[in-house]
Structure formats: structure tokens, C-alpha cells
Amino acid sequence: xxxxQIAAExxxxxxxxxxxxxxxxxxxxxxxxxxxxxxxxxxxSLVPNRRQAxxxxxxxxxxxxxxxxxxxxxxQFAPLVFGIFLFILVANWLSLFPGVGTIGLVxxxxxxxxxxxxxxxxxxxxxxxTLGLALISFVAFIAFGFRANGVxxxxxxxxxxxxxxxxxxxxxxxxxxxxxxxxxxxxxxxxNVFAGEVLLATMFSLTTAALVMLPLxxxxxxxxxxxxxxxxxxxxxVFALLSMTYITLAIAEHRQHGSDDHHPGSExxxxxxxxxxxx
Amino acid sequence: xxxxxxxxxxxxxxxxxxxxxxxxxxxxxRFLFQRVLxxxxxxxxxxxxxxxxxxxxxxxxELARAEREAALAEARTEGQxxxxxxxxxxxxxxxxxxxxxxxxSARMTEQARAEIVAERDRAIAELRGQxxxxxxDAASQLVRSTMDGPTQRKLVADxxxxxxxxxxxxx
Numbered sequence: 001x002x003x004x005q006i007a008a009e010x011x012x013x014x015x016x017x018x019x020x021x022x023x024x025x026x027x028x029x030x031x032x033x034x035x036x037x038x039x040x041x042x043x044x045s046l047v048p049n050r051r052q053a054x055x056x057x058x059x060x061x062x063x064x065x066x067x068x069x070x071x072x073x074x075x076q077f078a079p080l081v082f083g084i085f086l087f088i089l090v091a092n093w094l095s096l097f098p099g100v101g102t103i104g105l106v107x108x109x110x111x112x113x114x115x116x117x118x119x120x121x122x123x124x125x126x127x128x129x130t131l132g133l134a135l136i137s138f139v140a141f142i143a144f145g146f147r148a149n150g151v152x153x154x155x156x157x158x159x160x161x162x163x164x165x166x167x168x169x170x171x172x173x174x175x176x177x178x179x180x181x182x183x184x185x186x187x188x189x190x191x192n193v194f195a196g197e198v199l200l201a202t203m204f205s206l207t208t209a210a211l212v213m214l215p216l217x218x219x220x221x222x223x224x225x226x227x228x229x230x231x232x233x234x235x236x237x238v239f240a241l242l243s244m245t246y247i248t249l250a251i252a253e254h255r256q257h258g259s260d261d262h263h264p265g266s267e268x269x270x271x272x273x274x275x276x277x278x279x
Numbered sequence: 280x281x282x283x284x285x286x287x288x289x290x291x292x293x294x295x296x297x298x299x300x301x302x303x304x305x306x307x308x309r310f311l312f313q314r315v316l317x318x319x320x321x322x323x324x325x326x327x328x329x330x331x332x333x334x335x336x337x338x339x340x341e342l343a344r345a346e347r348e349a350a351l352a353e354a355r356t357e358g359q360x361x362x363x364x365x366x367x368x369x370x371x372x373x374x375x376x377x378x379x380x381x382x383x384s385a386r387m388t389e390q391a392r393a394e395i396v397a398e399r400d401r402a403i404a405e406l407r408g409q410x411x412x413x414x415x416d417a418a419s420q421l422v423r424s425t426m427d428g429p430t431q432r433k434l435v436a437d438x439x440x441x442x443x444x445x446x447x448x449x450x
Binding site: 016018020023026027030033046082083128131132136190 | 283288291294295296300301307308310313314319322325
């Protein structure tokens with residue numbers, strides 16, 4: 001029987017910190033990225049070899065989008081966009097490795113059923129991970145809005161509608177819209193990755209349910225694993241590009257009000273970013 | 280709160296994920312992103328400079344080619360002028376040599392002719408003397424008379440003067 005728990009399973013505790021299997025997934029992703037960064041630091045050169053080019057590829061690709069959309073301040077928030085993308089991508093792809101979600105301890109739950117508690121779980125299949133990233137993204141675009149617009153200017157933009165008499169109606173909508181970004185970012189990623197986990201578990205269960213189905217146990221999950229690789233990439237891109245869009249919008253509000261920072265040629269265009277992504 | 284409980288969200292786990300990500304982001308930014316961005320900038324600068332240098336080199340090459348062609352054309356013109364000058368000088372020298380040779384030849388011819396004439400005149404004079412002597416001998420033998428020398432010589436000279444060719448006639 002397929003059992004995928006919504007909440008990440010707790011493995012052990014270090015003092016007050018309870019370590020879950022999704023934390024292990026996040027730590028593994030962190031280790032992979034830090035290892036890559038350490039290797040790059042020592043081995044990179046102006047003329048790249050294949051491995052260096054492979055590592056530079058996503059950053060160069062994203063930097064093209066961020067540079068084209070973010071205007072003059074793109075370098076300030078580009079690392080956040082790169083970091084979100086790479087972290088989610090590596091975490092998603094690591095979850096497709098054999099053993100992730102399938103090797104663990106068999107325990108009995110409160111209903112007396114035997115369940116598998118895997119040692120490693122897809123990091124993004126835990127709302128703590130996606131919510132944490134969404135909160136960071138939220139704080140970042142508010143901070144960039146403050147920085148570009150000033151605290152008063154940003155709050156004025158947020159709380160006072162145009163025309164002013166529409167404020168009682170529009171301000172709550174505006175606030176909800178801003179706050180909903182946390183929910184939309186976190187739940188989209190969590191939902192997609194968790195659904196992918198469920199889908200894969202279901203496919204494994206279905207294809208291994210009977211002896212006659214066993215030949216399908218190789219081919220069918222392989223198709224879905226390929227799709228999950230694609231979805232993992234798309235979800236990482238969507239999260240990163242939406243974070244970038246929110247930040248550029250926060251900066252753009254400042255520009256639209258005619259400040260010293262106004263550069264008509266470098267107006268941010270979230271649509272252009274998404275078009276670039278689609279291309 | 281029940282919603283968060285259902286999804287296993289709690290503050291400590293959330294804080295762990297946030298801190299973990301921020302730490303990784305800091306290290307990645309320091310050791311990877313900034314390095315990659317600086318490499319990209321460096322490459323763009325180098326490529327731009329390379330293209331600019333290539334354009335400058337092409338311009339210089341074109342300029343050098345034009346200069347070389349101009350120098351070649353000048354050298355060719357100068358060479359042709361030198362050849363023309365040399366030809367002219369050679370022709371002048373040839374003409375001068377020819378003229379000198381002709382003059383020398385004419386002088387030598389004239390000199391030879393004068394010598395021949397002098398020789399002929401001398402021979403004629405000598406011959407006349409011998410003829411006169413022979414005539415005197417013959418006459419003395421014929422008339423068997425003796426005459427003094429100067430009278431005889433005067434008679435012979437008068438005879439020869441009468442028989443000598445007129446000036447302007449050819450001998």
C-alpha cells in the first residue's frame with residue numbers, strides 16, 4: 001500500500017532540534033552545491049573546460065535573464081535568484097536518486113500499520129523548506145522595495161491607493177496580494193514536488209503489485225522519473241523567476257514615481273523574463 | 280495552527296531551513312556566483328577587446344597594403360624614369376662615340392689621302408727628275424753635243440712645265 005506522509009518524518013533529535021528526513025535532503029543538496037563551489041573556486045579559469053562550463057551554464061543563463069529584467073540593480077539580487085534556483089534544482093534532482101524515499105526504517109504508526117520512514121526525503125516535499133524559501137523571497141523583495149523607494153515611499157505605495165478615495169477598497173486587496181505571494185510560492189513548489197513523490201510511489205507500487213506487471217516496473221517509473229526531472233527544473237525556474245519578478249516590481253514601483261534612479265532603457269519587465277524563460 | 284501542524288510546519292524546522300539556505304547562499308555567492316559573474320565580465324571584456332583589436336589590425340593591414348602599393352607604384356615610376364634616363368644617356372654616349380669615331384675616321388682618311396697625295400707628288404717629282412736625267416742622257420747621246428748643266432736643266436724644266444697637267448685635272 002502506498003504511504004506518503006504530508007509532513008516530513010522525524011528521524012532523531014539533536015538537543016531541541018528535531019532532524020527530519022527532508023532536512024537530510026536539504027543538507028545533502030547543500031553539500032553538493034558547496035562541493036561544486038569549492039571545486040569551482042580551485043579549478044575555474046577564463047577558458048572553461050566542460051565541467052566548468054556545465055556549472056557556469058545555469059548561472060550564465062539566469063544572469064542573462066536577470067540582467068535584462070532587473071535593470072541597474074540586477075547584481076544586488078542576482079545571487080539570491082541563482083541560489084534559489086540551484087538549491088531547489090539540486091534538491092529536486094537529488095530526490096530522484098535511488099534510495100531517496102525508499103531506504104529507511106519500518107515503523108508502526110498509530111493505526112497499527114507498518115510504514116517505511118525513509119532516511120532521505122525530497123527537501124521540497126516538506127512545507128518547512130518551501131515556506132522558508134518563500135519567506136526569504138518575501139523579505140528580500142520588501143527589503144529591495146525599501147531600499148529603492150525608502151520605507152515611507154514603499155509603505156505609501158503599498159497602503160495608499162490612487163485615487164485616494166479607493167484606499168479602503170484597494171489597500172486590503174493589495175496587502176492580501178503581497179502576502180499571498182508567500183503562500184503561492186511555497187504551496188506551488190511543495191504541491192508539485194509532493195505530488196511527484198506520490199506519483200512515483202504510486203507507479204512503483206502499481207508496477208510491482210503483481211508478478212506479471214514486473215516488466216513494467218522498469219519502464220513506467222523511468223518515464224515518470226524523466227518527467228519529474230523536467231518538473232524539478234521547471235519548478236526551480238518558476239520559483240527563482242517569480243522571486244526575481246517580485247523584486248523587480250518592488251524596484252520598478254520606485255522608478256515609476258520618477259526618482260534619480262529612473263532609466264527608461266532599463267525598465268524591468270516581468271513579462272519579458274517569463275518570455276525569456278519560455279524561449 | 281492546525282493547518283501548519285498538518286503539514287508538519289514548526290518554527291524550529293522552518294528556522295533550520297532558512298538558516299541552512301542563507302548559509303549556503305552566502306558561501307555560494309562568495310565562492311561561486313561572484314567568481315562566475317566576474318569570469319563572464321572578463322570574457323566579455325576580452326572578446327570585445329579581441330574584436331576591437333581585430334578591427335584595428337584589419338584597418339592597419341589595409342593601410343599597410345595601400346602604403347605598400349603606393350611605394351611599389353612610386354618605385355616602379357622611379358625605375359621607369361631611371362631606365363629612360365639611362366637609355367637617353369646611353370644613346371647620347373653612343374651618338375658621341377659614333378661622332379667621334381666618324382670624325383677620327385674622316386681625319387685618318389684625310390690624313391691618309393694627304394699622305395698618298397704627298398707620296399704621289401714626291402714620286403712624280405722623283406720620276407720627273409729621273410725622266411729628265413734619262414732624257415738628257417738620251418738627248419746628249421743623240422745630238423752628241425755638250426751643254427753646261429744649268430742650261431740643260433732649264434730646258435728640261437721648261438719642257439716639263441709645258442707637258443705638266445693643268446690644275447683641277449685628275450691624274
